[in-house]
Amino acid sequence: MNIQWFPGHMAKTRRLIAENLKLVDVIIELLDARIPFSSRNPEINSLIKNKPRLVAFNKSDLADERISRQWIKWYADQGIDCILINSINGKGLNEIKAKARELMFEKIERNRAKGKLFTPVRTMVVGIPNVGKSSFINKIVGKATAVTGDRPGVTRGKQWIRISSEMELLDTPGILWPKFEDQEVGMNLAFTGAIKDDIMDTGEVAMALLYRLSKTYNNELCTRFKLEPESINGMEPLELLETVGRKRGCIISKGEIDYSRISAIVLDEFRGGKIGRITLEKPGDRAETMTE
Incomplete structure (x- = not known):
């Protein structure tokens, strides 16, 4: 089965991310902990360039804990902070906030030296459809601000959301890429629901x-x-x-x-995790391509 899915609004999202990068300090990249390689858009690196980045493994409660620890080490070896989160119960979200401010430490200190005592961290959350971005945003904000749904493609526009007095977040719709060169990636996305069932x-x-x-x-x-x-x-x-x-x-x-x-x-x-805590990809499977 040849899986391809790239609705028109996703091309617009790609432009939206590129156009608004100058407005944000830190990128929060959400991945599905069960498919860390397949749920990572290969275009993200070229889009965000050298912006400071946090990687958040969402749905970590559904993933194999042993393999998740291997991924955390793999990202640490690349110099990238990786945090396990659960956007339903809020696990890991306080760590996200603390890490984002940590990445902004030098800018905050420069502003303080100039007399600007308060510097809110402006973040952008990116991720493929159905990775749990809206639920993540609602939980980190503490109220139902973003539109949520259990089907991919719910969030369509750009929204600035105030998380707290210390952090603001720019939400963007989920973005896939025009063509899956590896059909195993497409199948993994189909397994987890990132691609609509009704087109497969x-x-x-x-x-x-x-x-x-x-x-x-x-x-x-x-x-x-x-x-x-x-x-x-x-x-x-x-x-x-x-x-x-x-x-x-x-x-x-x-x-x-x-x-x-x-x-x-x-x-x-x-x-739904009823079969067990399962991760379909390990570091080293194809992970060497993830930082290219």
Whole structure:
């Protein structure tokens, strides 16, 4: 399946980011902790250039903690602060505020020397659709300021939001890129819901996800769907989907599998963390390209 999705408003977002960079001090880049490589727009580096940056792994509660720690070390080795956050319960958001001011220390001190005692940190949050930007903003502000939704593409315009007396934030819509050179990246985005389900064959996506999990998180997969690990060894994607469908009773007339229903169940349960805390990418897989 060839996955491509680049709505017109995303080209506008790219221009919006470039045009407003001069207004901000620190970039907050939100990534999905489950797919740190695939959820990173390769155009962001060229867009933000040398602006100070914080990387925030959102949805960290859904990701494999062991692998998340590996990513934190990987970013530290690149000289970039990486913080695990949860935009639903607020985990890590105070650390974001403190780190942003830390990155601005020299500018704040220069202004104080000139007699300007108060320097608010102006930040911009960037990230792909459905990475949780609106929920992040609402939580860090403390009230429902930004429009939120569980579908990609909800935020469409530019908004300045006052976080506190010490910080302001420029929100931008989520941005993907015109073409996925690596279809595995496109599939990872489909797994996590960054690409709208209604433009894809969800059956193919669910089969690919089950096959991937059977190789990397076999115990979690078998526990969730009450499978015997030995019984699914060597199964092809379609056979896996059918086996899981029978276990969940997704049967229609004449004993046939309801592929649409079981595909939706598989994707919903993965995205909701019900299968387990899963990370689909590790540092070193393809991470060397992330700072180019």
